[in-house]
Amino acid sequence: MTEDKILLAARYIGGDLDRAESEQFKQKLLTDTELQQYVADYKRAEENLKMHFADDQQRDQLQATLQKLNQQYFAEDKTEHKVVSLKPYIKWISVAAVLVIGLFIWSPWNNDLYKQYANDNKMLVTERGQTSELDKAAAFYNHQEFDKAAVILAELYKKDSENALTAFYYGSSLTELNQLTKAHNILEKLAAGNSVYKFDAAYTIALSYLKNNDKVNCKLWLEKIPAGTAKYEKAQELLKKL
Amino acid sequence: MAKKIHEDQKYITALLHNDTLVVNEIYKKCAVKVKSFVTFNNGSADDAADILQEALVDIYNQAKYKNLELTCPFEPFLLLVCKRKWLNELKKRAVLPVTKTDDDLLHVGEDTFEQAEQLALQQEQANMFLKAFAQLGERCxxxxxxSMKGEAQEKVAEILGVTYGYLRKKKSECMAGLIKLIGKNHD
Known part of the structure; x- marks a missing residue:
């Protein structure tokens, strides 16, 4: 098959030939068996591709109908479970299950509260002129690799202890790493200051106490967070639970 | 020789037009039978639902894109298609079927077998084309x-950012490539 013939056949099948061309093609088709075969193959290929790729809304609608009918005709099986009498041992298992569920609701361990309320701040470095070290620290911090983040942040903090951003995330990392005395030093300074991290620092300190089951100090710090600040709602919620 | 179209072609027409009432009739007649066959053969009710849905969509596809015309009664045809599908699925899952399949098929006519066989062959052909298609270049x-979505070709050219003439030429080349691949894969 020549390239010309291939294109001509495609145009013929696509209805893209003018009348004269079309007549001419039909004449050729009568005697050219290779061309006949090609036209047949082309049509078959097109059918099969269309079956796969056509945007067929009718088919989508049919599928929806079938799905509905499936639920109607096949789903009732699931409700046909046999009724089984409660054997004594099942009773005891039920009692045990209720106890376990109760234990979960009561949840005497407070670590879960910590996890639930832990600082989920993402460290965002968007200010201009930041060093790439800070970017690196942010990446570690956001991947919860606090040990690695702390190393870099310690350096930056040493250079510029007045930078609130560095201070806050350094303090937060230390909290996560349970180096609480150091963390508190840094964060308390922030909380006493006037930076944007003032109340985030207070919240982080509160949670660090919660982590160590010191509810009194936790409450004390939560109460320092005033209404209208970002952490207020979470702080109040947590206060109620304590 | 062209065979006479069976009056049950109406069921196929109903699938093509999403005629809910008639499709519901199909389920009323066949759902229980498909379910009992599948569940008796290591399947669940969900499997049965999937098989029936798949079979009906296959029939729709072939009626719409390949002019399937029914020359046998619809119900035994559909049931046979479902059975074959489920037996294939069991083969895939490497489970041996337990049913003596032939017993309940004794009264199924020769023409029904033939039509079910035809449907399976066409389905196979469709898969073959899909496989060959996967071997084409990204541009093709x-x-x-x-081009197959059903939009006007001028619009397709616009979407792809080419001229209509280029699209036409390229498409015919791609189709020729596909046809060649099918020939090769077939040998």
């Missing part, structure tokens, strides 16, 4: 996929 795949 794009062009063919878009």
């Amino acid at each position: 795949k794009d062009i063919l996929k878009w």
